[in-house]
Amino acid sequence: MGGVLGKRARELKSVPTDAERELWKHLRREQIGGNKFRRQHPIGSYIVDFVCLEKKLVVEVDGSQHRDRVGYDQARTAWLKDKGYEVLRFWDNEVFSNIGGVKQVIWNTSPPRLDPRPSLDPEVSGPNGQGGRRVKEIAYIGLGSNLGDPKKRLREAINLIAAIPGIKIGGISSLYHTEPVGGPLQTWYYNAAVGVETSLAPEELIAALQRIEGEMGRARGGRNAPRTIDLDILLFGERVVQGDRLTIPHPRMCERRFVLAPMAEIAPGIVHPVKGETMGALLNSLSDVHKVVRKGRFYEDR
Numbered sequence: 001m002g003g004v005l006g007k008r009a010r011e012l013k014s015v016p017t018d019a020e021r022e023l024w025k026h027l028r029r030e031q032i033g034g035n036k037f038r039r040q041h042p043i044g045s046y047i048v049d050f051v052c053l054e055k056k057l058v059v060e061v062d063g064s065q066h067r068d069r070v071g072y073d074q075a076r077t078a079w080l081k082d083k084g085y086e087v088l089r090f091w092d093n094e095v096f097s098n099i100g101g102v103k104q105v106i107w108n109t110s111p112p113r114l115d116p117r118p119s120l121d122p123e124v125s126g127p128n129g130q131g132g133r134r135v136k137e138i139a140y141i142g143l144g145s146n147l148g149d150p151k152k153r154l155r156e157a158i159n160l161i162a163a164i165p166g167i168k169i170g171g172i173s174s175l176y177h178t179e180p181v182g183g184p185l186q187t188w189y190y191n192a193a194v195g196v197e198t199s200l201a202p203e204e205l206i207a208a209l210q211r212i213e214g215e216m217g218r219a220r221g222g223r224n225a226p227r228t229i230d231l232d233i234l235l236f237g238e239r240v241v242q243g244d245r246l247t248i249p250h251p252r253m254c255e256r257r258f259v260l261a262p263m264a265e266i267a268p269g270i271v272h273p274v275k276g277e278t279m280g281a282l283l284n285s286l287s288d289v290h291k292v293v294r295k296g297r298f299y300e301d302r
């Protein structure tokens, strides 16, 4: 998606006005956001758009104030809808005067569900312009945090994952509040799982995830120590990888309720390539007694 929409974004991008900048800051404070696009309004004013990549959602904020006129670019909206985007529209006075309501509408818009079958789209080319053609695969990433506003950290991590070239987020689990497993006495974690469609190789994916952990200020505090963010590759298609730096499936996933609960939510029928059992079955037969509390849909629990 990045390619086409990215090109579109480049076409539309220009220097924002002060009003737009202020609006953008406001929405950022409220953690609505993704990329910001701007374009010349057909009737002489401007539209500011916010694209939530992980939800395939475009939010159009129209600053024209002319409610009686059709201010939106209908061809563009049709184009986005054709590409599977949900388009929500707000007038800027709605955004300023009712940010809570607007937020609710945005976060309640359901995230897209991941199609668990790998796409065999032959048009997928290798990342970094290498030209080698790669088949997209479905990988699942486990997220965990128990330091520094963990819920916010998980959202931030999902946004950063969505921005990795060669990755498209498909499914996002609910947010789970979980009792710590192992390690020193520490506060409860928040955990989640996301499914991604990717043309990256597993080694490239783990490198990208470790970069994000670094960017988000993760300090390595030892095994099972508290952490601002932990991003683990749980599954990568049906691959079994056993290297020095990477083990897939994640070696401890089947013993952990904080991993299997979100996984069984987004991918109940996916089979563990070594155990030969589905995520749902693994969760049902799990003996882990650590508490895991589902906190509702990820974007509702704010």
Ligand code: A4P
Binding pocket: 143, 144, 145, 178, 179, 180, 181, 182, 183, 188, 189, 191, 206, 220, 222, 223, 224, 225, 230, 231, 232, 233, 234, 245, 246, 247, 248, 249, 250, 251, 252, 258
């Ligand atoms: N590595 C190998 N395979 C993988 C993989 N599939 N995904 C290597 C990610 N990393 C993988 O990881 C250590 C090394 O594992 C890396 O160099 C990587 O190349 P790390 O993230 O630096 O360290 P870590 O996360 O502390 O170690 P580990 O063993 O991954 O810990 P876990 O198993 O992730 O457990 N309790 C609750 N409730 N919720 C939690 O999220 N997390 C942990 C950490 C403990 N208790 C928890 C939670």
Ligand code: MG
Binding pocket: 230, 231, 232
């Ligand atoms: Mg880890």
